[in-house]
Amino acid sequence: MAAGDERYELPEELKMASRMVRDYVQKEIIPLEHDLEHDSISIPDTEFNRLAPKAKAMGMWCIGVPQEFDGGGLSIFAQVVIEEEMVQHAAGLYAPVYGTMGTSPPEIIWHGTPYQIETYGLPTVRGARKAWFAITEPTGGSDPARAIQTRAVRDGDDWVINGSKVFISGALWGDWGIVFARTDPETRRGITAFIVENDSPGFSLTPIPVMRAYTPAQLFFDNLRVPDRNVLGEVDKGWDLLANKLLARGRIPYSSANLGVSVIAHRMAVEYSKTRETFGAPLATRQAIQWMLVDSEVEIRTCRWLIWEAAWKYDAGEDFRLEGSIAKLYSAEVLGKVVDRSIQIHGGYGVTHEMPLERWYREARIRRIGEGASEVQRIVIAREILNPAGRPPA
Ligand SMILES: Cc1cc2nc3c(=O)[nH]c(=O)nc-3n(C[C@H](O)[C@H](O)[C@H](O)COP(=O)(O)OP(=O)(O)OC[C@H]3O[C@@H](n4cnc5c(N)ncnc54)[C@H](O)[C@@H]3O)c2cc1C
Known part of the structure; x- marks a missing residue:
């Protein structure tokens, strides 16, 4: 192989798509934020209705949803490159582009029946319904296969669900969601996924105020009846489908959102340091400041490659779980450090509501807990590198 042949560059088409989204965020989203409340997670309907058709026209609607279900059908690699740009505004971490590029339903719905896809998946892609995803219970979220106590018992053509879920994002604004409930109490894995509607009798919820404005909820199921056709996947096999691939896959785009916000917080610090x-x-000109900026620069670049590696492996159909956990662990921790340094460089202004930095600082803290806490990612990584049958260490 001749020198230079190994050079890697993003495909031209992807570079253009990513630039287009950057322009969209800078020209359409950031100007709106000047008139919004500091912690806002939504924009006025008039603005949403003006912008959503623009995003659709750009081919940027629900980019990760397969094309057959009316999404953009992009690879996960393309998604992470685009998402890095999508989140670079105040609300970007938890309300990227305020949903104007579509809000995808939980990935697992595409493993459902034609009825489930038609009734729940497609209307959500079209923006007519909103969804949530409930695993965590008061008994714990790190080891859900053991902690899930919510019970579902068959009764004629229905299932009757009793129990509770905590910290469920999006449920306060949602119409339907996926609930993982225990259907076989004898085994650790006897868990089934059910599609549940918010307006069903026996369903109730209450907000759990936390350090971000996108407030999660506690859900209660009190003899909630779900028809058999709302069982998603096989009875007692809900966990296998979820744990093997989907939970691990979700860590990759989660990481690119961490990366994108790190990038913008870092750029703010670089610019401010030149003028203050x-x-x-x-x-x-001060070395103490330069070293902070250098550490952020190195960590951000490392983070990007780790995420890209996980995405490439996923797209190639290879085992990507180790790389997904490394990306999630590293990106969540880098985000916290980069935002913290940027605040330090901005001094007092860094903690005011005039800037998004203090908002990101609060939100970044959650990223080390949500979607598999840092300790859980370390457990996954340790399991792989220490297990003789696992992946060899680097
Ligand atoms: C804002 C927010 C939104 C969320 N949204 C959702 C959602 O939409 N859907 C959903 O299902 N869940 C959601 N969660 C829940 C989240 O996934 C859990 O909080 C997370 O998985 C940790 O579970 P836990 O809080 O029960 O902590 P626990 O499992 O009780 O763990 C407590 C601490 O101990 C650590 N720990 C656990 N086991 C070990 C070990 N073996 N060794 C060392 N340390 C360990 C954990 O990392 C954690 O730091 C959300 C949480 C938050 C805060």
Whole structure:
């Protein structure tokens, strides 16, 4: 192989798509944020209705949803490259582009029956319904296969569900969601996925205020009846479908959102350090400041490659779970550090509501807990590198 042959560049088409989304965020989304409340997670309907058709026209609607279900059908690699741009605004971490590029339903719905896809999946892609995804219970989220106590018992053509879920994102605004309930109490894995509607008798919920505005909820199921046709996948096999692939897959786009917000927080710090003067010279001339910026730069670049590696492996159909956990662990921790440094460089202004930094600081803290906490990712990584039958260490 000749020198230079190994050079890697993003495909031209992907570079263009990513630039287009960057322009969209800068020209359409950020200007709106000047008039919104500091912690806003939505924009006025008039703006949403103006912008959503624009995003559709750009071919940027629900980019990760397969084309056969009216989505963009992009590879996960293309998604992470685009998502890095999509989240670079104040609400980007939890309300990327305020949903104007579509809000995808939980990936697992595409493993459902034609009825389930037609009734729940497609209307959600079209924006007519909103969904949530409920695994965590008061008994714990790190080891859900053991912690899930919510019970579903067959009764004629229905299932009767009793129990509770905590910290469920999107449920307060949702119409339907997926509930993992125990159907075989004898085994650790005897769990089934059910599609549940918010307006069903026996369903109730209450907000759990947390350090982000996108408030999760506690859900209660009190003799909630679900028809058999709302069983998603096989009875007692819900966990296998979820744990093997989907939970691990979700960590990759989650990581690229961490990356995108790190990028924008870092750029703000670089720019500010060049203009703010103390003791007669710009902050950027001080080594103490330069080293903070350098650490952020190195960590961000590392983060990007780790995410891309996980995405490539996923798209190639290879075992990507180790790489997905590394990306999630590293990106969540980098986000916290980069935002913290950026606040430090901005001094007092860094913690004001004039800037999104303090918002990201609060939200970043959640990223080390949600979607598999840092300790859980370390458990996955350790299991792989220590197990003789697992993946060899680097
Ligand atoms: C804002 C927010 C939104 C969320 N949204 C959703 C949602 O939409 N759907 C959903 O299902 N869940 C959601 N969650 C729940 C989230 O996934 C869980 O909080 C997370 O998995 C951790 O579970 P836990 O809180 O029960 O902590 P626990 O499982 O009780 O763990 C407590 C701490 O101990 C650590 N720990 C656990 N086991 C070990 C070990 N063996 N060794 C060392 N340390 C360990 C954990 O990492 C954690 O730091 C959300 C949580 C938050 C905060």
